[in-house]
Amino acid sequence: MFTLHPRLAADTVVLGDFPLSQLLLMNDASYPWLILVPRRADIREVHELSDADQLQLIRESSWVSERLALQLQATKMNVANLGNMVPQLHWHVIARFEGDPAWPKPVWGQLPAEPYTDEELLETLHILKSALPVDGRIGLNWAL
Template sequence: MFVLDTRLQQDTLWLGDFPLCSLLLMNDAQYPWFILVPRRDDVSELFQLSADDQLQLWQETTGLAEVLKDCFAADKMNVATLGNMVSQLHMHVIVRRRNDVSWPAPVWGRHPAQAYTAEQLAALNARLRMVLTEDFCFVES
């Protein structure tokens, strides 16, 4: 049974599910920062996924990054699997803009997180639901 890592549970907001991955939003309004987590048990590395799941993860990641780049007028998309703090396999998909508070440095650990307000979250959700539903079979449980 798939269980989301407790640190991801603490730091993120669940937005819905793609065919393979749960889509999470890092609860930091300074950056549009998303995390894809394959719903597979005991997976910490890309190579532990089946070949089909590896392809699906890549399709979900690149599809999401493409939509976010346009949706948020990104100057650069940061896409990475790191796992030093959370070993559960997860893919960061972060919208970067030259005017964000950390540019050009990495976002993690740079500034204390600023949680989304209810209004900010509602606006972001409305924006994403429109583009992700049409293009990527985004399904809310």
């Protein structure tokens, strides 16, 4: 049975579900940072997913990346799968901008996370809902 890793649960806000993945918002207001977590038990690596699930993960991450890049006019989209700290398979999708706090370096380990204030979180959710509308083609269902 799928359960979200405790570290991911502590560091994120659950936004909704795709057919395969749970969509999370990293609680760091420094970057528009989403995470996709396939809802499959005991999966650590992409190659452990079925072929169909691998393709679906690519579809979901590509859709999120494209929509965020367009909505936010990002300089670069960073999509990564590390798993060094959290073994559960999860994909980071981060909109990057020249001049953001870590630019041009990776976001990991550069600065402490800046948690969203309640107002910032509401504004960010509004922006994300505009960028990532409910879409029958991709199957995003918002939890909020």
